[in-house]
Amino acid sequence: MTAPTPSHPGIHSSARPDEAGRLALLHALQLLDSAPEPVFDRVTRLASRLLGAPIALFSLVDRDRQWFKSRVGTELAETPRNISFCTHAIAQREPLVINDAQHDPRFADNPLVREGLKFRFYIGVPIRSQEGHAIGTLCALDTRPRELTPDELAAFEDLAGIVADEVRRREQLGRARAHLQEADAAMRGTEARLFSIFKLASFGIALIDANTGNWLTVNAAACAILGYSEEEFRRLTFRQITHPDDVADDLALVRDLVAGRITQFERQKRYIRRDGSTVWVHTNVSLKSDETGRPEYFIVAVIDIQARKTAEHDLAALHAQLEARVEDRTRELVEANHHLTEAIGRQQQAEAALRAREAELSSILENANDVYIGIDAHGHVTAWNRQAERTFGWTAQEAAGRALDELIIPIGLREQHRRGMARYRASGQATVLGKRLELPAVRRDGSALTVEIRIHATEIDGQLTFSAFLHDISARKLAEAQREHDIRHDPLTGLLNRRALEELLPQAQARSQRHGLAFAVLFIDLDGFKAVNDRHGHDAGDALLVEVGRRLRASVRQNDSVVRLAGDEFIVVLEGQAYTMAQARTVAAKLIAELARPVALAKDAADDPDMVQVGASIGIALHAAADTPAPGDLLREADRQMYLAKEAGRGSIRPAGAETGD
Ligand SMILES: Nc1nc2c(ncn2[C@@H]2O[C@H](COP(=O)(O)OP(=O)(O)OP(=O)(O)O)[C@@H](O)[C@H]2O)c(=O)[nH]1
Numbered sequence: 069m070t071a072p073t074p075s076h077p078g079i080h081s082s083a084r085p086d087e088a089g090r091l092a093l094l095h096a097l098q099l100l101d102s103a104p105e106p107v108f109d110r111v112t113r114l115a116s117r118l119l120g121a122p123i124a125l126f127s128l129v130d131r132d133r134q135w136f137k138s139r140v141g142t143e144l145a146e147t148p149r150n151i152s153f154c155t156h157a158i159a160q161r162e163p164l165v166i167n168d169a170q171h172d173p174r175f176a177d178n179p180l181v182r183e184g185l186k187f188r189f190y191i192g193v194p195i196r197s198q199e200g201h202a203i204g205t206l207c208a209l210d211t212r213p214r215e216l217t218p219d220e221l222a223a224f225e226d227l228a229g230i231v232a233d234e235v236r237r238r239e240q241l242g243r244a245r246a247h248l249q250e251a252d253a254a255m256r257g258t259e260a261r262l263f264s265i266f267k268l269a270s271f272g273i274a275l276i277d278a279n280t281g282n283w284l285t286v287n288a289a290a291c292a293i294l295g296y297s298e299e300e301f302r303r304l305t306f307r308q309i310t311h312p313d314d315v316a317d318d319l320a321l322v323r324d325l326v327a328g329r330i331t332q333f334e335r336q337k338r339y340i341r342r343d344g345s346t347v348w349v350h351t352n353v354s355l356k357s358d359e360t361g362r363p364e365y366f367i368v369a370v371i372d373i374q375a376r377k378t379a380e381h382d383l384a385a386l387h388a389q390l391e392a393r394v395e396d397r398t399r400e401l402v403e404a405n406h407h408l409t410e411a412i413g414r415q416q417q418a419e420a421a422l423r424a425r426e427a428e429l430s431s432i433l434e435n436a437n438d439v440y441i442g443i444d445a446h447g448h449v450t451a452w453n454r455q456a457e458r459t460f461g462w463t464a465q466e467a468a469g470r471a472l473d474e475l476i477i478p479i480g481l482r483e484q485h486r487r488g489m490a491r492y493r494a495s496g497q498a499t500v501l502g503k504r505l506e507l508p509a510v511r512r513d514g515s516a517l518t519v520e521i522r523i524h525a526t527e528i529d530g531q532l533t534f535s536a537f538l539h540d541i542s543a544r545k546l547a548e549a550q551r552e553h554d555i556r557h558d559p560l561t562g563l564l565n566r567r568a569l570e571e572l573l574p575q576a577q578a579r580s581q582r583h584g585l586a587f588a589v590l591f592i593d594l595d596g597f598k599a600v601n602d603r604h605g606h607d608a609g610d611a612l613l614v615e616v617g618r619r620l621r622a623s624v625r626q627n628d629s630v631v632r633l634a635g636d637e638f639i640v641v642l643e644g645q646a647y648t649m650a651q652a653r654t655v656a657a658k659l660i661a662e663l664a665r666p667v668a669l670a671k672d673a674a675d676d677p678d679m680v681q682v683g684a685s686i687g688i689a690l691h692a693a694a695d696t697p698a699p700g701d702l703l704r705e706a707d708r709q710m711y712l713a714k715e716a717g718r719g720s721i722r723p724a725g726a727e728t729g730d
Pocket residue numbers: 560593594595596597598599601605606607608609610613634635636
């Protein structure tokens with residue numbers, strides 16, 4: 069296709085307003101190359117006759133040509149556009165009138181003017197569409213130059229108006245036809261789309277006869293959901309395959325629909341599938357009625373919700389299970405919590421009781437009459453009560469953390485104490501634990517005391533602790549010692565007494581046997597003592613007895629024993645060497661000499677003392693190492709010998725040397 073060439077300088081296709089729109093309309097009118105039509109031919113004939121012009125045309129200006137829809141006076145069907153006058157005529161609003169082309173500079177060179185019939189006159193009235201496109205002209209041509217009267221021009225324009233009206237009618241018809249075609253195409257598209265929706269929809273669609281309840285049409289999805297073929301569906305009513313429990317509700321809703329109370333309804337219901345199984349579906353039902361309002365068919369949309377229902381059911385079961393489990397767990401927790409609360413309560417009670425007990429114990433310990441000392445495994449003080457402070461002189465503050473031995477154990481026993489502690493740490497063995505012991509101790513000021521002590525070892529959380537309870541028994545020990553002393557000593561002279569002698573003699577016998585040494589028992593009875601008593605009084609007698617005792621004690625060796633038996637009777641036991649009777653006699657003699665010395669009895673500090681003198685008779689019993697007489701026999705023998713001595717005369721010793729042969 070070639071671009072239109074301008075027929076005359078100053079006219080360009082690009083300058084033509086909306087040439088493409090004009091051409092499109094021209095073609096749409098379907099006038100080009102069409103058969104002659106009387107409506108147009110009548111007008112061209114009238115035009116030719118009106119002006120007396122040899123040629124009249126209804127010319128359509130195509131892209132490259134002008135084609136004559138109706139022509140009078142020429143056999144030509146068309147001419148090229150570039151030489152056409154009409155191309156110029158359609159470019160202006162007013163009719164184009166050329167009175168003499170030969171003298172018109174726009175057309176003088178036109179081949180139609182210069183050659184052939186050599187046209188001189190032209191009148192062209194543009195034929196415009198409704199939209200204003202000039203599709204061509206009604207024109208007339210003459211070979212003679214001429215001028216039109218205004219009437220002729222007006223009449224020609226009227227004829228052109230007839231043509232334009234016809235064209236516009238065609239234009240309207242074409243537009244209406246096009247609309248119709250478009251609507252038809254749209255309808256066909258909609259129908260096709262609806263059908264494809266119906267066929268391919270993923271949910272079921274069915275039409276059910278409103279009068280019989282029979283399935284009329286079902287899509288593939290409905291067949292798949294319910295398991296019946298289209299054929300099988302058509303033999304069934306919707307009621308036949310609705311679950312019996314859902315029929316009543318379905319019918320009630322259908323009645324509402326038919327009565328116009330509702331326009332559609334949705335519900336979940338169950339159908340019985342072909343295989344007998346139940347399927348849950350969501351249905352949407354609406355009613356299609358004919359123009360008279362008579363119900364025709366129901367349109368039913370069916371969505372398979374079995375999976376959702378199963379999931380819901382499973383979920384509900386799971387929920388129920390979970391709830392039951394949560395309930396169980398909650399119950400267990402409540403129970404556990406209850407037990408825990410109880411246990412905590414008990415624990416708190418126990419702790420409170422323990423604290424009270426602890427306070428009570430520490431108060432008891434603190435205020436106890438006994439000393440309480442705690443020490444750790446290394447012998448360091450961890451507890452030191454008030455009585456400990458009073459007894460030992462160290463305050464609790466001073467004692468805390470110090471080694472116990474430095475505080476209360478006499479220097480001589482400290483090493484022993486340390487060894488004992490070390491042994492216990494190593495072996496767990498201790499001889500002192502749990503026993504009542506009497507031990508020497510020392511105070512802060514260095515003074516000694518005796519304590520009665522009981523030590524316990526306790527292991528708490530792997531920590532070894534020793535607890536010692538003790539009290540000062542020094543006074544008691546002293547009293548005991550005194551009692552012991554008094555039991556065995558004569559209160560007047562301080563010498564051993566008869567009781568001591570009874571213990572002493574068997575011991576002497578055992579020593580004698582052990583060492584193979586004989587010992588001697590000297591029975592001493594004073595001579596003339598009664599007279600001292602009588603003359604100087606009982607106190608003087610006592611003083612004399614004290615002096616006698618002193619002299620006896622001073623006259624024998626340390627390991628010899630001096631006993632006041634009773635009244636003015638004394639016993640001396642000589643030990644430590646193999647005594648013979650002669651040796652015993654020698655001692656006896658010495659004693660007699662000693663006792664015979666006068667004794668000064670002080671009456672008053674100012675007076676001269678009374679001088680008194682007594683004598684003594686001594687009986688001897690010798691105990692040989694091999695002898696085993698009863699101690700009483702030995703004493704009786706000495707007593708007997710003393711009597712013999714008394715009989716022999718005051719100051720005697722028996723047995724005499726002659727009697728024993730020494
Ligand atoms: N002062 C004093 N006299 C006592 C004590 N015990 C006994 N006598 C007295 O000692 C006297 C002892 O009597 P005798 O044995 O006859 O005294 P004696 O004069 O030495 O006579 P012979 O023993 O027979 O030589 C009695 O008068 C007792 O009362 C005492 O503890 N103190």
